[in-house]
Amino acid sequence: MNPYRLGDIEIHRVVETEDPFLPLLEIFSDATPEDVEANRHWLEPKALTPDGVIIIPVQSYLVRTSRHTIVIDTCVGNHKSYDGMPGWKDRRQTTWMDNLRATGMSPDEIDYVFCSHLHVDHCGWNTSYQNGRWVPTFPNAKYVFSRPEYESSERSNSSVFQENVLPIMEADQGVLVDMDYQLDDEVWLKPTPGHTKGHVAINLASQGQRGAMCGDLIHSPIQCLHPEWSPRFDRDPDLARQTRRKFLESHADNGDLVMTAHFPSPSIGHVVSRDEAFWFDYVP
Numbered sequence: 001m002n003p004y005r006l007g008d009i010e011i012h013r014v015v016e017t018e019d020p021f022l023p024l025l026e027i028f029s030d031a032t033p034e035d036v037e038a039n040r041h042w043l044e045p046k047a048l049t050p051d052g053v054i055i056i057p058v059q060s061y062l063v064r065t066s067r068h069t070i071v072i073d074t075c076v077g078n079h080k081s082y083d084g085m086p087g088w089k090d091r092r093q094t095t096w097m098d099n100l101r102a103t104g105m106s107p108d109e110i111d112y113v114f115c116s117h118l119h120v121d122h123c124g125w126n127t128s129y130q131n132g133r134w135v136p137t138f139p140n141a142k143y144v145f146s147r148p149e150y151e152s153s154e155r156s157n158s159s160v161f162q163e164n165v166l167p168i169m170e171a172d173q174g175v176l177v178d179m180d181y182q183l184d185d186e187v188w189l190k191p192t193p194g195h196t197k198g199h200v201a202i203n204l205a206s207q208g209q210r211g212a213m214c215g216d217l218i219h220s221p222i223q224c225l226h227p228e229w230s231p232r233f234d235r236d237p238d239l240a241r242q243t244r245r246k247f248l249e250s251h252a253d254n255g256d257l258v259m260t261a262h263f264p265s266p267s268i269g270h271v272v273s274r275d276e277a278f279w280f281d282y283v284p
Helices: 033-043 095-102 120-126 147-156 159-170 237-251
Strands: 004-006 009-023 053-064 069-072 112-114 127-130 133-136 142-146 174-177 187-191 200-206 209-213 257-259 268-274 277-282
Touching: 004 200, 004 209, 009 095, 009 200, 053 095, 120 127, 120 159, 127 159, 133 159, 142 147, 142 187, 147 159, 147 174, 159 174, 237 268
Parallel strands: 069 112, 112 142, 142 174, 209 257
Antiparallel strands: 004 009, 009 053, 053 069, 127 133, 187 200, 200 209, 257 268, 268 277
């Protein structure tokens, strides 16, 4: 898979899976069967199955700036105990690690890991199970978590926190930051709350070009046409609607490169205005 360029920044998709997920009508309570039929012609075959199930990748982004090598979000991972989705519990596969190494990088060469939020499919490869315990997958990296997101995850004390987050803090590799944290002039965070309390978008800039990885602020390209649709996973649906529209407005019609978490391949593109809503133009 060839890298994308944003000025001097090199961006690789690192895909773990790309499969049918859940019926669109189960995810978006505001959608109707008529909405599905009206959009089927462009959603199929990449974003929707014939029986109305959305297709999503679970993926990371490997970003090489002029100073750092960064992984954004870390998918589901292996050996995890989360059983909320079929096939995610106790997974034993090499696809994600193979795809990471195919970028030319190995885990010990990663400088930073940024998590848009701490749901199970965005922080799984934070850790690996070795010799009976969870250890950081990236031994030389600092893991950057927004402080509100970490605190929310800590309060839950779920298996996701216990397996994917706590071991990072115990290894003294976690860094808790404000939601508008700036690493340098090429990488910074912007608050995008709603899906979770501490959700952030990871922003990039180089040579006058800009981009952003939106995490779960937007799950499906149909939300560009319907930014008012909040999926059942959003913690605060009303806030998520506001944040989503603001994000789309800020990145529309200006050439910004938007890297999505769950839009079907190739997942990366540009937001353009369309009537009172938006459209997503994929880049090859």
